[in-house]
Amino acid sequence: MIKTHALGIYPRSTGLIEATRKNDKKLSQLFQMEKKKLIREQQKSKLSYVCDPLLDWDDMFRPFSNMKNVSLGALNRFFETNTFYRKLVINGELDDSSRIVKSHLALSLLPKNKEIAVSMPDPYTFADLNENNYYKNHTEYLFAIAEMLKREAKALAGAKVGLIQLHAPSIAYNADKVDIGVIKDAVERIKNGLKTKVYLHLYFGDISRIFSKLLDIKIDGLSIDLSCNNLNSLVDYKVDKGLCLGIVNAMNTKMEDVKATAKILSNALDKMSPREAYISTTCDLQFLPYEFAVKKLSRLGAIGRNVQFD
Amino acid sequence: MYSLTKTFPTQEVGSLKKPEWLLELVRNKQISDSDKSKARNDAAYLNIKTLEDIGLDVLYDGEVRRVEMYEYPVRYINGFEFAGLVRSWDNKYYKKARCVDKVAYKTNFHSDEFEFVKESSDRMLKVPVTGPYTIADWSYNEYYDSKEEFVYDLARNVVRPLMMDLIKQGAQVIQIDEPAATTHPSEMKIFAEAINECANGVDAKIAVHACYSGNDYQALAPYAAEMKADQFVLEFANRDTWKLGITDEVRNGYSALKSLKEHGFNGEIGLGVVDVHVDEMEPPELVRDRLLYAEKILEEPTKIYVNPDCGLRTRTRNVAFEKLRRVVQGAEMARNALK
Numbered sequence: 070m071i072k073t074h075a076l077g078i079y080p081r082s083t084g085l086i087e088a089t090r091k092n093d094k095k096l097s098q099l100f101q102m103e104k105k106k107l108i109r110e111q112q113k114s115k116l117s118y119v120c121d122p123l124l125d126w127d128d129m130f131r132p133f134s135n136m137k138n139v140s141l142g143a144l145n146r147f148f149e150t151n152t153f154y155r156k157l158v159i160n161g162e163l164d165d166s167s168r169i170v171k172s173h174l175a176l177s178l179l180p181k182n183k184e185i186a187v188s189m190p191d192p193y194t195f196a197d198l199n200e201n202n203y204y205k206n207h208t209e210y211l212f213a214i215a216e217m218l219k220r221e222a223k224a225l226a227g228a229k230v231g232l233i234q235l236h237a238p239s240i241a242y243n244a245d246k247v248d249i250g251v252i253k254d255a256v257e258r259i260k261n262g263l264k265t266k267v268y269l270h271l272y273f274g275d276i277s278r279i280f281s282k283l284l285d286i287k288i289d290g291l292s293i294d295l296s297c298n299n300l301n302s303l304v305d306y307k308v309d310k311g312l313c314l315g316i317v318n319a320m321n322t323k324m325e326d327v328k329a330t331a332k333i334l335s336n337a338l339d340k341m342s343p344r345e346a347y348i349s350t351t352c353d354l355q356f357l358p359y360e361f362a363v364k365k366l367s368r369l370g371a372i373g374r375n376v377q378f379d
Numbered sequence: 380m381y382s383l384t385k386t387f388p389t390q391e392v393g394s395l396k397k398p399e400w401l402l403e404l405v406r407n408k409q410i411s412d413s414d415k416s417k418a419r420n421d422a423a424y425l426n427i428k429t430l431e432d433i434g435l436d437v438l439y440d441g442e443v444r445r446v447e448m449y450e451y452p453v454r455y456i457n458g459f460e461f462a463g464l465v466r467s468w469d470n471k472y473y474k475k476a477r478c479v480d481k482v483a484y485k486t487n488f489h490s491d492e493f494e495f496v497k498e499s500s501d502r503m504l505k506v507p508v509t510g511p512y513t514i515a516d517w518s519y520n521e522y523y524d525s526k527e528e529f530v531y532d533l534a535r536n537v538v539r540p541l542m543m544d545l546i547k548q549g550a551q552v553i554q555i556d557e558p559a560a561t562t563h564p565s566e567m568k569i570f571a572e573a574i575n576e577c578a579n580g581v582d583a584k585i586a587v588h589a590c591y592s593g594n595d596y597q598a599l600a601p602y603a604a605e606m607k608a609d610q611f612v613l614e615f616a617n618r619d620t621w622k623l624g625i626t627d628e629v630r631n632g633y634s635a636l637k638s639l640k641e642h643g644f645n646g647e648i649g650l651g652v653v654d655v656h657v658d659e660m661e662p663p664e665l666v667r668d669r670l671l672y673a674e675k676i677l678e679e680p681t682k683i684y685v686n687p688d689c690g691l692r693t694r695t696r697n698v699a700f701e702k703l704r705r706v707v708q709g710a711e712m713a714r715n716a717l718k
Binding site: 080081083086089090127128144146149151152153154155321322323355356357358359360361 | 462463464465466467468469470472473475477516517519520521559562563591
């Protein structure tokens with residue numbers, strides 16, 4: 070048995086999409102109800118961590134548009150998907166103290182007896198996908214974002230969040246081009262002095278060539294998208310931190326074979342012997358229709374119960 | 380083949396917003412299928428005559444019968460099942476299908492539509508069909524071992540037979556719509572080979588439409604000359620400045636033209652001269668300068684077709700038609716400037 074979670078933005082049900090289109094009077098209530106349903110689905114699937122399904126987040130950056138000195142810009146394609154996000158435009162100092170992520174989570178809906186996990190963008194992805202009109206150079210911009218996210222992480226730690234997963238598709242997608250030294254500095258600023266576990270979730274790209282450097286980042290663990298990475302290219306590394314294997318493909322409706330997948334993961338984890346291990350979806354479930362996302366949650370739970378890891 | 384001899388021929392790219400009255404009518408369960416069909420004919424006729432009045436040289440019906448460019452063809456291809464709604468952005472969702480079996484062509488699903496347009500207009504017609512790469516890329520693949528196999532099967536067994544049937548019916552110009560083509564620069568070879576597979580033995584002029592390339596068509600350019608495409612219909616205006624002039628600096632949105640030429644492409648270009656994502660109206664002088672700049676690079680104005688960046692369905696009908704008027708006016712100004 071291994072710990073499991075499925076973080077990020079979940080898909081809206083057809084009913085919620087329709088109600089949002091019609092700007093239904095009871096929309097906020099409906100969002101709460103639909104969130105509760107998906108939290109129940111996570112519990113039914115016996116996931117180790119529960120999370121807010123972020124149904125009211127239009128994209129991973131949108132809540133941050135409420136910050137001072139930040140405005141909404143043009144629509145942009147989210148990597149190679151057919152889903153678009155609205156670019157944020159940074160027009161001034163990122164000194165907001167309103168704790169954006171925490172205030173945009175329905176923490177009260179999450180069960181008290183379960184561990185809570187939260188996802189938010191990593192500083193490199195945040196900097197890469199949005200527009201800086203204020204900071205003089207990229208490093209200053211990146212570190213300002215890292216400091217802002219550190220304040221967010223502290224607020225989440227204060228709310229008893231047990232795991233913060235930094236979503237880092239830009240690092241994985243641009244693996245051949247990124248400066249790991251600068252990324253290490255930025256990400257470690259968030260973890261520094263924080264007891265809550267911090268993982269870096271690397272998806273949408275092959276990170277095998279930079280894996281050894283990523284292992285040097287002083288955070289609790291790395292999370293890898295196995296739809297873009299061949300596990301064989303990673304198993305020879307000894308992992309002296311936590312490892313999360315993103316195995317349930319959130320970009321395809323095809324269902325994973327429980328027994329066969331669990332066996333592959335058990336063998337890999339045995340070789341890599343990380344300090345702790347999880348399995349998860351490859352990325353946010355929002356890239357699947359609602360019914361398939363629910364099926365994938367159940368599949369994730371089932372695989373997790375079949376993986377051998379001591 | 381099937382080219383116009385005039386300089387800077389004008390054309391549309393595909394979809395127009397459907398009239399509100401049509402949408403209300405087709406959603407009404409009290410209205411019979413026969414009456415809905417008549418209403419679609421009326422809307423198609425209205426689009427065709429409006430495009431003729433505007434003065435376009437090449438046109439179609441604004442895709443008024445198609446629910447959407449992906450969902451419509453997928454309904455008619457064996458091997459697909461709709462999975463549900465997936466976010467496009469914010470609360471905009473599209474219906475996405477799973478490929479669960481070998482894909483197969485059932486019937487010419489554009490037959491009635493083409494027949495009606497053919498009877499309604501004497502202008503050169505350009506039939507838009509959704510390309511194999513885009514259908515594959517926008518679907519979940521549960522059946523094929525690789526994306527290549529999936530794309531090639533769609534090209535060989537669905538899109539090509541559809542094109543052949545349209546040609547038998549009289550189609551002379553077919554536009555293969557591939558908005559997904561430039562999304563994955565690393566898969567350009569698959570896209571190029573799929574287009575060649577579609578065009579194999581096809582006796583018609585083939586236009587290929589791609590748009591919103593993240594890398595300024597740098598991935599496409601090396602393949603363009605080898606592809607069996609007579610024309611590339613591309614978006615440029617969206618990335619260009621609104622300043623008048625024909626210098627490289629102000630026409631920076633059109634830099635890919637040089638790249639296409641350097642890589643040996645000497646076919647026709649459908650030049651996007653108006654941005655379909657903004658309501659602001661491009662002055663005809665701006666359209667003119669974009670054309671004159673393209674002519675300066677490509678040197679053959681009969682090979683430069685003039686069109687919006689993409690289908691205008693995201694704009695209101697008034698805005699869309701006015702943008703098309705600017706296209707026609709700007710082309711006329713450019714012709715005069717070359718005299």
